[in-house]
Amino acid sequence: MDSPLHDERLTLAGLFFESYAGLASSLGRRLEAECGLTVQWFEVLMRLARSPEGRLRMSDLTAQVTLTPSGLTRVIDRLEAAGLVSREACPTDRRGSLAVLTEQGRARMEVAVPIHLGHLEDLFTGVLDDEERVQLEHALRKVRDRVNPCATAGVADPAAHVG
Amino acid sequence: MDSPLHDERLTLAGLFFESYAGLASSLGRRLEAECGLTVQWFEVLMRLARSPEGRLRMSDLTAQVTLTPSGLTRVIDRLEAAGLVSREACPTDRRGSLAVLTEQGRARMEVAVPIHLGHLEDLFTGVLDDEERVQLEHALRKVRDRVNPCATAGVADPAAHVG
DNA sequence: ACGAGATCCTTGCGCGCGCAACCTTTTCTT
């Protein structure tokens, strides 16, 4: 049983992917059913809600969410069609576009965030005790830094912006 | 900063999703470049390779990989077109279909598995020490059991833990 | 034994995403 087909690294990775898939799927189903929001939508609206005046450049948004520029364009298209976001011209760079949270968008998030937090607690953080959460965060941070070194910026954290 | 928009549960979940996305994307790119295999393909071929005689019913495969029956049908279609898998009739149930690893498929996996293990080591398990790996596995197992209780079957892994 | 319902797999369809190509605007080079 020490064949490469049963290597412990495969087991750990499998567990990781399986956990992710299950979590994303359950979370997505509930969020959609109770808030009418996709996980992607939530993610984008979240980043906007965290930003000053609820506005962010497309390129900044692209860097924060796991999405290519073209993917983000479509998401914003749909969010705009749904009335949750609107586009504005960037005042300092005429190439640029700003995504801004509408009143309706903010209202939706004020409902959705607590609900989503409940789901998270129920399906994810609730099954771990404090120590386990700390250890998990530690391990995930190391992995994240390995596979995505240029993260650690973004999130409305004024002390962290690189270029 | 204690607004629901900065809840620690969101941070942990964000870290989880970000790690997953980065890992899946890096792993996928490398596997494709060096072995000509999608992560999905690898996953399916892996399950087959682990099974006696390299054969498995579609329904069993569906249960093991994160894919709906229709999704699996298409994957097997492509794998069959690529000559890595073939279909056989199920001898005990005429509704059923068996996916079986071809010689070519097995040969491909004999090359791909060690390469993939290397990538895993490089991008994932290598950044963690023994204790961190154990802790991560522990936490992930709890999450997996919460979101996907009916796993813990299949895999021909006698050491698989129940939760 | 027979029909109702469940199970297995496949197909039509639509959706969301990434890639590459494109246009516009900014920045760099000289």
Add this chain to the structure above:
DNA sequence: AAGAAAAGGTTGCGCGCGCAAGGATCTCGT
């Protein structure tokens, strides 16, 4: 100051997936 190169965003296209519907086969109650 002018041309070259880079960056920001959007679109055409194709792909892989899930959902719902469908045909074939098995199972179970009577």
